[in-house]
Amino acid sequence: MRPIITAQEATKRLLVLFPRTAFDAVMSSPLAGAAVAALIYVDAVADDPDNLFWARPSMVTWMSEVMREQARDEDRLAWRQEAAKSAKALSGLLQSWGVPDAPGYADNSRETLRDETFRKWREHGALRERLDLPKTSGAGRWSMEPHFADLFNPSLSESDVEVAAAAWRETHLSPAAKLRVRFALEGEQANHSVTVILPGGAGTRTLEVGRASLILKGVIEDWAPARLENPYVVSVSEPGDKLFTADAKLLAHLGVTIYVSSLLPDALIADVTDTAVDFWFVEAVNTDGEINEARKRDFLAWAEQQSIDPARCRFLTAFSSRNDPAARKRLKDLAEGSYAYFADEPGHELAWYAIPSRSEPGLA
Known part of the structure; x- marks a missing residue:
């Protein structure tokens, strides 16, 4: 599984990737940073198309930094397995670990993730959505694209992130989005x-x-x-x-x-x-x-x-x-x-x- 990253560090990198003068703030908010950290923690990354794990927004809101300290692969797999069932099942696992089950965000934050952050990430090629589920299904339907997840490897230095973010934008953004970024960065560095x-x-x-x-x-x-x-x-x-x-x-x-x-x-x-x-x-x-x-x-x-x-x-x-x-x-x-x-x-x-x-x- 990929190495985990804190929500704070993920937010910092999102701000580099999606400057707020060029993109909607929901793409780089603290909640968006928590989403990156949670999706990586549960390994909802499309590295293996034949063995994909699809996450749901509640896995972001239920996750906390204290929970993320359980960093062994077997702990992460157990966390996602119980979270895929229900909040009650996850609470039982956390109690067995002696970890508080206080969620990182209120449950209604799921709507912001689903309707705004995830949708905009998907539009820019950062996220993959499972399309064979009814809209009313509570099953997971979101997975990060590997090239997007690569930007959040904790081993990257600050300068590495800037270079990687620029390369990612050049490859994956539309011409109009690239123009917005260029103008935003020119303004910041003028x-x-x-x-x-x-x-x-x-x-x-x-x-x-x-x-x-x-x-x-x-x-x-x-x-x-x-x-x-x-x-x-x-x-x-x-x-x-x-x-x-x-x-x-x-x-x-x-x-x-x-x-x-x-x-x-x-x-x-x-x-x-x-x-x-x-x-x-x-x-x-x-x-x-x-x-x-x-x-x-x-x-x-x-x-x-x-x-x-x-x-x-x-x-x-x-x-x-x-x-x-x-x-x-x-x-x-x-x-x-x-x-x-x-x-x-x-x-x-x-x-x-x-x-x-x-x-x-x-x-x-």
Whole structure:
């Protein structure tokens, strides 16, 4: 049987494997770490397809670190045998060992494991589900894939885990998931200035170090060329009164005058077409600063001062990820008629707008 690992160490490794800015927290929570430790303890690993043991979520909730101290193979086999029967049978075994039968988690934690953690692990190829059982069956149906279990060998050093986790993600994650991880890790390790390639062959711009700059880079390099017909970056604002503006000729053509003291978004992007010019006010949010109703009103007031038609103003709040705490905290505050973009999912966009009444003309 594979060497056992503590729930705490398993959780630590899950956080390396599934960064929380890229993946749902249920994939690397303490409960998820307990699940890894329990599945390995009972040897629910698909090393031998012809002799598989399928675990059930209750084996995770019933397991405790004190129980896991019974580390001999025969003890582990006895534990899983009794746990496969019932909680009462397991309690009898623990009493014979003189081990407290206090479970590690409440019984209702099984639902989180079954419906969230195990499901998401399975989607990423980490877990195997037995499909020949009715959904109502209480029999075990979960087993770890060997390549996933390999990441939790206690002999691996911290650097070994990082290398193995990166290799595992490269082999088993979808292209979209790999992109989310890459962005998350770049944000965590960002210690150099960020170079942004402006659309339309307008050159490059160097932004200060930080996650917000990486988010803005995604907006300018990925979102704008894909979303807009003919984008021009009019201005980029940074802390410390740093302000980049487009060339004077373009500003004069757009009828816009920009000063450092102006109320400006992180980026102002113009979509210049043959028939109209739309102005996109963009905020890159690392913690706060979303375009809420008050911010939207301020931008519209500035636009009117520039003789920009409010009907040609558009609003985009950009986050690093849907999993990012800033997004979970601030999405609810977005202004009506605005959009949200996530740098780790560049092919998508969210819109928040009022549904027109069916009584309006053309909707009957």
